[in-house]
């Protein structure tokens with residue numbers, strides 16, 4: 001069995017959390033893992049930046065493992081199988097970007113010399129980020145234009161990762177633009193160089209996030225390689241997952257935007273796929289976590305768990321600001337939500353944020 005497949009229970013769909021800069025923080029990854037994400041991945045971190053960051057002082061906050069929430073009673077039921085043990089069982093990876101093979105090798109050595117990061121199961125290489133800051137260095141999605149370099153990067157990264165008993169996965173797009181779609185070729189190249197799984201976001205780099213993900217192209221990647229292919233792009237419902245699997249034969253799914261403000265999505269998808277594990281069924285019975293009946297109090301507790309874990313890591317002032325964009329996604333989908341989204345942008349303290357969230361929970365309770 002392939003090293004990536006070995007991370008997951010057999011006969012369970014692989015539904016991972018896609019990396020998202022600014023959102024897939026340790027706190028959010030911990031919540032996603034708790035609520036059933038098969039795996040989680042950090043946001044993209046510069047391989048070269050790590051090599052200049054002795055002691056990983058600046059990078060550690062991004063590279064850190066998913067938070068475990070062992071001290072949050074709400075997230076610790078059933079008592080015998082608490083959040084910390086669930087989260088610790090979920091594999092997680094670190095995503096690196098760069099354009100120089102030696103940077104990846106050096107960064108991987110530094111990462112796995114750091115005690116806190118030794119629970120990471122794999123290193124994911126970003127070949128899909130289209131933002132100019134990354135692409136202008138020839139990194140991220142720009143690599144799709146240079147398959148040979150993609151291969152050299154994976155070779156160097158794989159050699160380093162295997163010294164530490166870890167493996168490499170790669171995340172690609174379809175190509176630079178419609179005229180140069182080459183995802184099957186890039187996938188073949190990185191697998192020959194040692195990648196053990198490939199995630200394909202079915203858009204070209206120049207599309208950024210516009211238009212629709214072109215799922216049939218994922219089938220072409222699947223046909224080209226013999227390691228797991230994780231399909232990505234526009235997945236929201238269990239019906240989407242089923243449709244993507246039927247159209248592409250993909251081996252798993254990565255969910256990005258739809259999970260923002262809703263880490264429980266992974267549990268909802270599993271339930272809707274009728275593939276809940278016993279443990280998740282038990283959680284469902286508690287009613288607290290049932291997707292349609294989530295109490296306002298439980299919803300509040302999830303937001304506060306993320307807020308408090310972020311404060312613990314970054315301190316109150318920084319955490320309160322950085323949580324704003326995430327909280328804006330929680331504060332959606334009920335009458336008057338826009339008012340709370342604008343209110344939550346203002347407080348500079350935990351108490352101030354919690355007051356807004358409590359009002360939002362009260363208002364949501366009246367309408368649900």
Ligand SMILES: Cc1cc2nc3c(=O)[nH]c(=O)nc-3n(C[C@H](O)[C@H](O)[C@H](O)COP(=O)(O)O)c2cc1C
Nearest residue numbers: 018019020021043044171201233234235255256257
């Ligand atoms: C705000 C934001 C940040 C992202 N950051 C990353 C990143 O750090 N690394 C990466 O590989 N992809 C990143 N992505 C892309 C997502 O992982 C994913 O490929 C894309 O959003 C399509 O999946 P979705 O339709 O499920 O969101 C980001 C996407 C968004 C919206």
